[in-house]
Amino acid sequence: MVPLPSPQQLRYLVALADLGHFGRAAAACAVTQSTLSAGIIALERQLDAAILERGPAKRPVFTPLGLELVGRARTALAALSAVAETASAARDPMTGPLRLGIIPTIGPFLLPRLMPALRRAFPRLHLWLREDLTSRLAEDLQGGRLDLLLLALPVPLPELETLRIAEDPFLAALPQQHRLLQQPQIPLSALGGERMLLLEDGHCLRDQALSACELPGAGVDGAFAATSLHTLVQMVAGGLGVTLLPRLAVAGGVLAGTSVVLRPVEAPPGRMAGRSLGLAWRPRSPRAAEFRSLAPVISEAVTACLMSERHEKLVT
Incomplete structure (x- = not known):
């Protein structure tokens, strides 16, 4: 043997x-x-x-x-x-440690509302957080260092089980006096002719924005890439170009203290101008039922954030 x-x-x-x-x-x-x-x-x-x-x-x-x-x-x-x-899940579900990975275009904007909601719903759950890019979080999940991911879909993760929980529309962010501000709603096709500012490679939001505007990644000026949404907003405020922002980030205050102006975007029929938020875990995880029970709480927190009064004042 x-x-x-x-x-x-x-x-x-x-x-x-x-x-x-x-x-x-x-x-x-x-x-x-x-x-x-x-x-x-x-x-x-x-x-x-x-x-x-x-x-x-x-x-x-x-x-x-x-x-x-x-x-x-x-x-x-x-x-x-x-x-x-x-054994633990069968004995006492939704208790003990849960290692959650979350991407940086969601975490800072949702967690202030989500964490209190999770504490109220599951007071015996001990949440440990890690913020990183989707690819590295997926590696940690597959390696057993994380239990669950909260990320933006779609992403190429065929080896993981995913669950969509909420929709996060895009908004066009433009500098003051931009010519497109004359329109109350901006077609995505109109943004294709502008200098589109994006996050660096590795951020799933970059690929989703490129897909929404039908822009080839090779055709985007790599000299104008940001490491975070806050930096991206400052670049727009400085007149370097335009971008697409998730409504969740806007509701979470990413525009605070800037002169950036927002407009709703209009997608062609059959296409979505936004991203889906979802959970991902290892296939056949014994805690799959627990993860699914988290979905309504997270979905409610996303909805509350998107409908916040603060956000309504920002979209002019």
């Missing part, structure tokens, strides 16, 4: 791959560096396989087989976590 690696050995392996440093990986696993190194060596001997290249490099370099084993270790650890999660 082939001896099986221990969960601790797999944790050492994954931590070393994630952090790329023996000392930091050991600290993350709450062991000494020598203990982690010995654990990796023992795993290599146990599997009769070279996981790391031996050489002068100070950072760990994984062999091709080592990289494959890291992926399988992530899957195995996620499966072990699911065993404990299944």
Whole structure:
């Protein structure tokens, strides 16, 4: 019978791959560096396989087989976590820790309203938050470091289960005195002829804005890209161009202190001028029913934010 690696050995392996440093990986696993190194060596001997290249490099370099084993270790650890999660969910649903990943074009604008609502609805739920780009959050979810994602759809995540919970329309944001402000509602086609300001590559909102205006990504001036919606708004206020903003961000105060003017946008028939907000989790997660029970609370928080009086004053 082939001896099986221990969960601790797999944790050492994954931590070393994630952090790329023996000392930091050991600290993350709450062991000494020598203990982690010995654990990796023992795993290599146990599997009769070279996981790391031996050489002068100070950072760990994984062999091709080592990289494959890291992926399988992530899957195995996620499966072990699911065993404990299944028992916990059956015993006492919506309690204990929940690690939620959220994208930066949603988090700052929704969380001030969402967090109190979740505390009222699920007082025994302990929420841990991580804000990052969709691609990195998806990696953490698949690796078992996150339980649930709140993001903008559609996104190419065929390996995850998703649930749409709310719609977030786009609004055109323009500098003062812009010629398009003469129109009470701006067709998306009219924005296609303007210098469109976007977020940097990696933000799903960038791709969604390009898709809404039917603009090719290669045709957009890469010199005018922002790292956040707040920076994007300042660029519009400075007259560098126009952009599309999610209504949720506007309701959350992204325009505060600026002279940017908003207009509703008009999409062609059969197309949506906006994005969908949704949840994503690992397929066959034992907590899927819990995640679905969160959807109405999040949806109500989104609706309350979009209908806020503050937002109605901003759209002129």
